[in-house]
Amino acid sequence: MARVSLQVNGQAHSVDLDTRTTLLDALREYLKLTGTKKGCDHGQCGACTVMIDGRRINSCLTLAVMNEGRRITTIEGLGTPEAMHPMQAAFVKHDGYQCGYCTPGQICSAVAMLDEVKAGVPSHVTADLLAAPDLTPAELRERMSGNICRCAAYSNIVDAITEVAGGTG
């Protein structure tokens, strides 16, 4: 057992938990922030994506005790049904989901991904590793490929992210 201080969505939480507890289970089972989803529990599906200090991560692949004091943002921290984050609103507008189970992970991933592009981080399909990457459809799809949507709203998710990124949507 260990006591862990987690900074989640701007709030400090102190939790006593089993040191084997993943960040994902700490969020879902201890803080009752169930918006972050468990699809596979070993880093294959992306449904548990959250942001730690602004970077996206599969929260099932990091233990809660490894994140002491870090700034964690979950889907609940981005917006509420009454006041959605622009990315959440774009997903609703473009029907970028169906069952909704991968959706929080897709949205957190998309928000962080746009920051990666702005920061000039290259991807597998970036031709020039030294140039600032353009958010082409191929770049966007490559960068979002860690987030599986079995309902396959991909075509609509790309439209939603493109709109938020300032494209035509």
Next chain:
Amino acid sequence: MKFETAATVNPIDRMKVIGWPTERIDGPFKATGRASYAYEWHDVVPNQAYGYIVASAIAKGRINRLDVSRAKQAPGVIAVVTAENAGKLGKAQRNTATVLGGPEIEHYHQLIAVVVAETFEQARAAAGLVEVDYTREPGRFDLKAECDSATDPGKITGGKSDTTVGDFDRAYAAAPVTLDATYTTPDQSHMMMEPPSTIAAWDGGSLTVWTSHQMVDWARSDLATTFGMQKEKVRVVSPYVGGGFGAKLFLRADAVAAVLGARAAGRPVKVALPRPLSVNNTVHRPATIQRIRIGAEPGGKITAIAHESWSGDLPDGKADGAVHQTRLLYAGANRMTATRLATLNLPEGNAMRAPGEATGLMALEIAIDEMAEKLGLDPVEFRILNDTQIVPDSPSEASDDDPQAGAPTEGHESPERRFSQRHLVECLRLGAEKFGWNRRNPRPGQSREGDWLIGLGMAAAIRGNHMTKSAARVRLDRRGIVTVETDMTDIGTGSYTIIAQTAAEMMGVLLDKVVVRLGDSAFPVSAGSGGQWGANCSTSGVYAACVKLREAVAQKLGFNALDAVFEDGHVRSGGRSLPLVQAAGDGEIVAEDMVEFGGITEQYEQATFGAQFVEVAVDAYTGETRIRRMLSVCDCGRILNPTAARSQVIGGMTMGVGAALTEELAVDKRFGFFVNHDLAGYEVPVHADIPHQEVIFLGDGDPMSSPMKSKGVAELGICGVAAAVANAIYNATGVRVRDYPLTLDKLLPGLPAIS
């Protein structure tokens, strides 16, 4: 309400709310993480404990010794349940294998124990301490090897196992142009994103489960059967379902383990099936071997067509209905279909999105492409030439997936049995025009852009439109809010939204005046979500309840219900107009009804049709296939919400791409299990695999289908797609692959020489 004659003009036809691309009313909850799925109900019952599943490590045999002593002593453990202390359990009719195994083991990863502990980590660690000693028995795991011993299952979903019309052998022998080819499709996994999950809580002799299920009433019945209870003592709650595709039609290990665990622990227990167990523990789409023979005149008219299919399942299981669509899709006087079922000791095969048509069209629509080439005909024109408005073979029968339906109707086998609507030719022509089909080079391997070989392919699609009874309750309260209650589920299909649209249209109010409550067995029993019947049937049930509510409102306001118009929040009749809310001024008005189908819905063959077009690029060096463009043209009645309907279709198209290119459960034929049993090993399409997708709905209402004049749409989208991809790959490369998926190793030996 009985729906037995063609629908006439009704309030839905106004299409002031129905038919509009309304955003999902549940969307903001899903997009902000506020929608609660089965495992996430922290606040409904206190003191929830965690269950973790132990699954069999052999496919067939016996447990000699199951030692739970170390697990029981592990920190935090509250209870361990196995077949030895579970008490007597019944087996639901819809389950092929027993959910809780032991001492007999029927398949790999069959549930054999559940460990309940204070925390998830403790339960998981203790589950690892359960010691099992097995005796492994030899099993049958190789479909091809078992084909000779396969037997006639007697029936398939949608009809008989075998059919004959005319004299196939003679006509085929006499046909100037013939094709005889065998195709194989692999075992496939649903891989919905939410694993099967359940919270179970006992209250005396009553049981409540919060679970993830497509059919609330089936779950309720199957729990009652399994635990020997009265159905009335079981409550099932499933308002959000994280995908299903057929995998959540049946009672699975998560629910049984949670209920057993809760009984043993004396407190609520939650269990989720770990992803690596979900493939072998649950159901999958079974592999098929399909032989297709087609004979035609030189001009292209089909004179003989035969489709035979072999699949396997556990003892007392069922066959894949791959041949079914071949009875309906193309004309031809001489025909035969046959289905054989082999006994296999692999996990249970069962329904996955468009069961039957999905696999059948994977084979048939390559065969049609091959035949068109032999005849020197364009594949679109060949299909149009053999279109038929008359059902060419025996009619569909009530689905055995659907216990609500009555016995198969006899007496409709006249040769003039027709489709209620069939616009396949329009789908094909419109699709060809929109996709630029005329730019396709009919000679394969001729189009090249740099390193890429480019090809166009297409296929026809057909999927049954099943009708099954569905009930709903509708309330009008003093604030003028219309609340719909039905046990219908929304598995991503848009049920919340289209049901709200239906109620708004019927009651003449805006969407923001409608509340929809779904997925609770306390509500009237709906059609549920399966077989692409959910949208049409559940909204028809809501329609029926709204008709009753309109009558009650009219009576309350002193109007004649027959000519009262419900519009803009008012009710008008005979020159008078009153606010709708006034009817509920002295108390809520509640109405409930059920739609039941019969008569006309049985006299006509009901199906949905489509045309799938695909452009691929195949790497000339590596054989890697990329999808460049996709178009689906759909003939599926009135579209209730074009946005939600499009999403269903693109989801199907994408699953079809997976079926074509990557999805295959690899069978370990020595030990009898699916090897790649997680989301890394079983490759479903990801963002990078899928381009922008186009969907066109023809959009005509079908008055024979329901008062909504709508039809199924969710499963049509997958139908024919894999074959369209395979045909496009052939057009690109000249390599004809008849063994799915079309991985690059199957293309490489035949790729054109690189100059």
